[in-house]
Amino acid sequence: xxxxxxxxxxxxxxxxxxxxxxxxxxxxxxxxxxxxxxxxxxxxxxxxxxxxxxxxxxxxxxxxxxxxxxxxxxxxxxxxxxxxxxxxxxxxxxxxxxxxxxxxxxxxxxxxxxxxxxxxxxxxxxxxxxxxxxxxxxxxxxxxxxxxxxxxxxxxxxxxxxxxxxxxxxxxxxxxxxxxxxxxxxxxxxxxxxxxxxxxxxxxxxxxxxxxxxxxxxxxxxxxxxxxxxxxxxxxxxxxxxxxxxxxxxxxxxxxxxxxxxxxxxxxxxxxxxxxxxxxxxxxxxxxxxxxxxxxxxxxxxxxxxxxxxxxxxxxxxxxxxxxxxxxxxxxxxxxxxxxxxxxxxxxxxxxxxxxxxxxxxxxxxxxxxxxxxxxxxxxxxxxxxxxxxxxxxxxxxxxxxxxxxxxxxxxxxxxxxxxxxxxxxxxxxxxxxxxxxxxxxxxxxxxxxxxxxxxxxxxxxxxxxxxxxxxxxxxxxxxxxxxxxxxxxxxxxxxxxxxxxxxxxxxxxxxxxxxxxxxxxxxxxxxxxxxxxxxxxxxxxxxxxxxxxxxxxxxxxxxxxxxxxxxxxxxxxxxxxxxxxxxxxxxxxxxxxxx
Numbered sequence: 001x002x003x004x005x006x007x008x009x010x011x012x013x014x015x016x017x018x019x020x021x022x023x024x025x026x027x028x029x030x031x032x033x034x035x036x037x038x039x040x041x042x043x044x045x046x047x048x049x050x051x052x053x054x055x056x057x058x059x060x061x062x063x064x065x066x067x068x069x070x071x072x073x074x075x076x077x078x079x080x081x082x083x084x085x086x087x088x089x090x091x092x093x094x095x096x097x098x099x100x101x102x103x104x105x106x107x108x109x110x111x112x113x114x115x116x117x118x119x120x121x122x123x124x125x126x127x128x129x130x131x132x133x134x135x136x137x138x139x140x141x142x143x144x145x146x147x148x149x150x151x152x153x154x155x156x157x158x159x160x161x162x163x164x165x166x167x168x169x170x171x172x173x174x175x176x177x178x179x180x181x182x183x184x185x186x187x188x189x190x191x192x193x194x195x196x197x198x199x200x201x202x203x204x205x206x207x208x209x210x211x212x213x214x215x216x217x218x219x220x221x222x223x224x225x226x227x228x229x230x231x232x233x234x235x236x237x238x239x240x241x242x243x244x245x246x247x248x249x250x251x252x253x254x255x256x257x258x259x260x261x262x263x264x265x266x267x268x269x270x271x272x273x274x275x276x277x278x279x280x281x282x283x284x285x286x287x288x289x290x291x292x293x294x295x296x297x298x299x300x301x302x303x304x305x306x307x308x309x310x311x312x313x314x315x316x317x318x319x320x321x322x323x324x325x326x327x328x329x330x331x332x333x334x335x336x337x338x339x340x341x342x343x344x345x346x347x348x349x350x351x352x353x354x355x356x357x358x359x360x361x362x363x364x365x366x367x368x369x370x371x372x373x374x375x376x377x378x379x380x381x382x383x384x385x386x387x388x389x390x391x392x393x394x395x396x397x398x399x400x401x402x403x404x405x406x407x408x409x410x411x412x413x414x415x416x417x418x419x420x421x422x423x424x425x426x427x428x429x430x431x432x433x434x435x436x437x438x439x440x441x442x443x444x445x446x447x448x449x450x451x452x453x454x455x456x457x458x459x460x461x462x463x464x465x466x467x468x469x470x471x472x473x474x475x476x477x478x479x480x481x482x483x484x485x486x487x488x489x490x491x492x493x494x495x496x497x498x499x500x501x502x503x504x505x506x507x508x509x510x511x512x513x514x515x516x517x518x519x520x521x522x523x524x525x526x527x528x529x530x531x532x533x534x535x536x537x538x539x540x541x542x543x544x545x546x547x548x549x550x551x552x553x554x555x556x557x558x559x560x561x562x563x564x565x566x567x568x569x570x571x572x573x574x575x576x577x578x579x580x581x582x583x584x585x586x587x588x589x590x591x592x593x594x595x596x
Contacts (some may be wrong), residue, residue: 001009001307002233003367004233006037006461014311015266017171018386019548021182021402022323024144030113035181041483042390046242048289048523052387053081053128053129053131054079054080054081054082054083054127054128054129054131054132054133054239055080055081055082055133055536056077056078056079056080056120056124056125056126056133056134056135057077057078057079057080057175057347058077059075059076059077059122059124059135059136059146060076060077060135060137060291061073061074061075061076061122061137061139062074062075062076063139063140064137064138064139064140065140065141065443066113066139066141066142067137067141067142068115068141068142068143068144069115069144070112070113070114070141071112071113072110072111072151073110073111073112073113074108074109074110075087075107075108075109075110075111075122075124075140076106076107076108077107077108077109077124078105078106078107079102079103079104079105079107079124080104080128080261081103081104081127081128081129081131082102082103082104082127082128083102083103083127083128084100084101084102084126084127084474084572085099085100085101085102085107085124085125085126085130086098086099086123086124086125086126086127087100087109087122087123087124087125088122088125088288089111089120089121089122089123090120090121090123091111091120091377093111093114093120093140096111096464103134104125106213107461108218110395111551113139113141115144117140117164119138119139119140120138121136121137121171122137122138122139122140123135123136124134125417125536127300131374132271134309134481139334140235142575143589144206144343144584144588144589145474145561145562145577145586145587145588146161146169146190146561146562146574146586146587146588146589146590146591147559147560147561147589148163148164148165148504148560149162149163149556149560149561149562150160150162150163150164150560151207151212151546152209152544152546152554152556153208153209153219153221153543153563154210154546154547154548154549154552154554154572155178155210155213155216155217155548155549156173156215156216156217156548156549156550157172157173157269157548157550157552157567157569157570157572157574158170158171158172158174158178158179158216158548158570158572159171159172159179159548159554159564159574160193160208160210160219160547161181161556161587162206162207162208162221163343164542164560165203166203166204166205166206166224167192167193167201167202167203167205168180168192168193168202168205168208168221169190169191169192169193169371169466169585170190170191170193170219171187171188171190171191171571171572171574172185172186172187172548172570172571172572172574173186173187173217173571173572174186174187174248174533174570175217176217176218176232176233176246176247177231177232177248177249178216178218178219178231178232178233178456179191179193180193180194180202180219180231180232180248180249181193181194181249181251182194182198182221182246182248182250184248184532186570186571187571188568188570188571188573188574188576188577188578189571189574189575189576189587189588189589189590190574190587190588190589191590192453192590193221193231193249193250194250195227195249195250196249196250196251196252198249198464202221202229202250203224203272204223204224205221205222205224206220206221206222206223206224206269206373207220207221207222208220208222208266209221209268209269209270209275210270211232211233211238211270211271211273211274211275211327212270212271212328212429213328213445213498213549215232215272215273215328215548216270217232218231218233218234218238218239218270218275218541219231220253220270220275222240222265222266222268222277223252223381224269225263226263226264226265226266226278226280227253227261227263228240228252228253228255228262228265228268229250229251229252230250230251230253230275230353231247231248231249231250231251231591232246232247232248232472233246233273234246234304235273236274236288236289236302236304236344237274237287237288237289237302237304237305238255238273238275238287238288239251239253239304239529240254240262240275240287240304240305240306241253241254241289241304241305241422242254242258242305243304244304247596251410252421253277253287253305253306254305255305255306256285256305256306256307256308257305257306258285258305260386262277262285264279264280265277265278265279265280266278266279266280267323267324269324269325269326269331270326271286271287271289271294271328271330271331271344272289272294272328272329273288274286274288274289274290274294274295275287275288276286276295276296276309276324276326276331277306277335278321278322278323278324279321280453281319282319282321282322283308283309283317283318283319283321284285284296284318284321284324284333284502284519285306285307285309286303286306286307286309286310286331287303287304287305287307287310288302288304289302289308289329290302290303290360291407292329292330292344292345292346293344293359294329294330294331294343294344294345294347295302295307295309296309296310296318296331296343296344296360296361296362297309297310297358297360297361297532297575298310298314298360299360300360309333309343309361309362310361311339311404312363312364313361313363313364314360314361315582318333318362319337320335320337321333321334321336322334322335322336325380325381325382325389325564326347326382327350327382327384327386327388327389327443328386328387329344329345329379330342330343330344330346330351330364330387330389331343331344332349332389333362334378334379334380337375338358338375338376338377338378338394339364339365339373339374339375339377339517340352340364340365340377340380340391341362341363341364341365341375342359342362342363342365342389343359343360343361343362343363344358344359345358345387346359346362346421347387347560348387348388348402348403348419348577349401349402349403349419349420349421350387350388350389350401350402350403350421351363351365351421352365352366352374352389352401352402352422352423353365353366353421353422354370354419354421354422355421356419356421362462365391365401365423366422366423366425367422368399368422368423368424369422369424370422373422374391374399375393376393376394376395377391377392377393377394378392378393378394378523379391379392380441380442381441381442381443381449382443384406384442384443384444384445385493386402386403386408386443386445386447386456387402387403388400388401388402388403388404388409388443388447388448388449389402390410390426390441390443391441392438392439392440392441392451393424396435396436396438396454397425397426397434397435397436397438397440398410398425398426398435398438398439398441399423399424399425399426400420400423400424400426400449400453401420401421401422401423401424402419402420402421403419403447404416404419404420404455404479405419405447406447406448406459406462406463406477407445407462407463407464407477407478407479407480408448408449408462408463409424409426409479410426410427410435410449410461410462410479410480411424411425411426411427411479411480412427412431412480413478413479414477417483421508424579426451426461426481427480427481428480428481429459429480430480430481431480431483435451435459435481435495436455437454437455438452438453438454439452439453439454440452440498442499444460444462444468444499444502444503445501445507445549446462446463446465446466446468446502446516447462447465448460448461448462448463448464448465448468448469449461449462449578450484450499450503451481452496452498452499454488454495456494456495456497457483457484457492457493457494457496458483458484458493458496458505459482459483459484460471460478460479460481460482460484461479461482462477462478463476463477464476464477466502466510466516466517466523467515467516467517467523467524467525467526468486468502468503468515468516468517469482469525470485470493470503470515470516470525470526470527471483471484471525471526472485472489472525472526473525474565483585484505484515484527485526485530486526486527487513487526487527487529488498488526488528489526493505493513493527495507495508495509495515495576496508498544498545498555500544500545500546500547501514501545501546501547501549501553502516502547503515503516503548504545504553505527506542506544506555507544509537509540510540510542510543510558511529511530511537511540511542512529512542512545512555513527513528513529513530514527514528514530515527515528517551522525530555530565530582530583530584531584532584533563533583533584533585533586534583534584534585534586535583539555539563541557541558541559542555542556542557542558543556543557543558544556548572550567551566551567551570552564552565552566552567552573552585553565553566554574560564561586561587562574562587562588563582563584563585563586564584564585564587565581565582565584565585566580566581566582568570568580568581569581569592573585573587574587575587576586576588
């Protein structure tokens, strides 16, 4: 699988299971079955006896299947011509392996199985007069669902969930330590993010940010104290700790210029191999890669510690910032005055300042047609792997600027010679009038934009690759907004509250409808209702949606659990397997080895 990330550069591909099958050879022939989210089948191994001496005649647990809460299990065995018997388990439990004296007799051993550990391989080995024999069996547990989830964020085959307790659990791809659990091993189920010193677990987290679309192998957590802890890939200093060494557990972001620690942070936004933090004071600091001036500090030099974003024209410092939005190596700030300043990469006009050049300091986005400045901005698109930005205005209108190769400005023009370095008003459906009544605007991966209307409908425009416009058309592009149709092509989609991924809509009822590459059938040019867990009924009770931006979607339930579906090469579905699923699967809770 191709990954648009540092992995592709190194060629280092992590090992992953195949369909969740587990094989185990302990001096024996193994008969194995597939691991599922629920109960793992018992695997029995035919005893192998060396010569005609020591032998294991039987070895069974008192129960081969137990609940997720864990309990005591008694192991019963019969051996012959033995001197010592060794009980061992995988994964390890305190007190094992243990050796007991034995002969030709029956043995019993009781173990206390921790909660939600999914399965254990139990081995009994005996040793006699120079002879050895062993056998293995397994016990399984029902999977306990991840619970108490406040929010989920994803990037490049991994996810992190912020819990209502203030802790963070992550799962999926982990070659650069982006799961923050002290390892670089992929995990097909959530694992707890460790504390900075590694002695306990990260707590007091308010929100978590992932890296920019297509470049995400780092996470940063904003703590309720206003501090920021980051972990994962760090070649360009994107962890902000003064080094370029990756780390598999959180590290504290330093203060501006490397002095002390960064404080007073409201939120963090990821860009290409870097991050910017909006401060409660209204200022902005950035760190990491700076090849296109995206740190906004007046230079093009990378920085492994935060640097202050300077003011318009490169003087003073930027102030009055309400929120930040990134678009690869372009960064834009929405101001408390409802204007917008952008900096960084600009060859397609995406800075909106009337030029097609990079800028290492903020520049004001101009008004429509290049007159005055853009005002009344309430939200911006971003983080969608494009070179085009759209602003939703307080009037309910949408203005776009930048790349227009596929008609993503939505103004009835299209092609590489129609890029715009100043905002242009998006026209109405089918090119009539001006688009209005917009509640929010979202950038869709694949050079498209969609507007959620106050009526609950959705209008999309730009590239129609993989059916992301949702209008059943066979046209490759649309340079004007088109109405997304309803499920089955009947009527129009309605009661939409938010959009995510490529592309799914959360409805006011808590249902989810998807189209394009996110649909359950693979690719669909019209919305399809997402079915319930395991393919039963219809998914409901969804509070929010998140995507890893690489083929999977996760839905956070009102109840605090999480269901995911789609690709699963690295365990990004969090269900204890690496088998892809076209229907939602329950994300299981962190195992006993990461949080008890």
